[in-house]
Amino acid sequence: MEFPKPHIHHPHAPNTHTHTVILLHGRGSDGPEFAEELFSSSTSRGQDLPSCLPSYRWVFPTSRDRWNTAFEEETCAWFDAYSLSNIDERQELQKDGIRESVLHVLDILEDEARLLDGQFSHIYLGGMSQGMATSIWAFLAATATGRIQGRLGGLLGFCGWLPFAQQLEQLLSGPSITPGSSQIQSLISGFFFDEIAGEISHSDQPVDSVILSTPVFLSHGSDDPWVPVELGRQACQVLRRIVVRVDWQEFTGAEGDGHWVKEPEGFDQILQFLKN
Secondary structure, three states: OOOOOOEEEOOOOOOOOOEEEEEEOOOOOOHHHHHHHHHOOOOOOOOOHHHHOOOEEEEEOOOOEEEEOOOOEEEEOOOOOOOOOOOOOOHHHHHHHHHHHHHHHHHHHHHHHHHOOOOHHHEEEEEEOHHHHHHHHHHHHHHHHOOOOOOOOEEEEEOOOOOOHHHHHHHOOOOOOOOOOHHHHHHHHHHHHHHOOOOOOOOOOOOOHHHHHOOEEEEEEOOOOOOOHHHHHHHHHHHHHHOOOEEEEEEOOOOHHHOOOOOOHHHHHHHHHHHO
8 A cells, every 4th residue: 555645734935945844643643634733733922833934845744554463453653563661562563664654754855855956954854653753763764775865954753752772772882882973874774774674775875974963853741641751761862872963852731641742832942943
């Protein structure tokens, strides 16, 4: 089954496209629904994000329907996550979905770069919950395959986690590991091709570790009942071993019982990150 077409929110004024933000929804949602929820929230000035960034194009991909082993049902999901109380349980179920989804996201990234004359630094990638997990792995896949030349404008994630975090922690635990280095890029590449890539072949394209200078912003509700904040903290710790800059914010009292971005402060933080 193919992926549905992404939901696009165009820049306010024609012929003003300067940046693109690609954001992935959580499990059980879709691109249009995620866009509607995100844009119904406001910054402290009472504006939604598109109003604050009128030259930005917003792309909301939708996953295809996928079988969920734990719940024994089809649902719109980027991959089959068996458990969030123990993300190491039955991890093999995740691999096919992560591989298919990150390749789809990388295709979208390349399409958006063509619209911006190859300026990957004007593209932001991120997601909510399982969308955050998938966007991080799309970034790591880009690091491994060389499909992104140069750094992105930023990587951002909300109330999510990092699949295979424990294995990556062990891989990157050496005392001489330097975030952003070619050594890190090589280790990430090896892990991706050994564990997730399947039949994806190595690219002939040279891989530049400058992508690891992409800034990262993560936020998570400490009262989130669906994705424990400890998983977000773990994702942050792993990414701090990989990239040069990771900003982390915790909050309480967001809508959705804490499984959402805190309004308005969280949206102020997102806006600041996208502007910078």
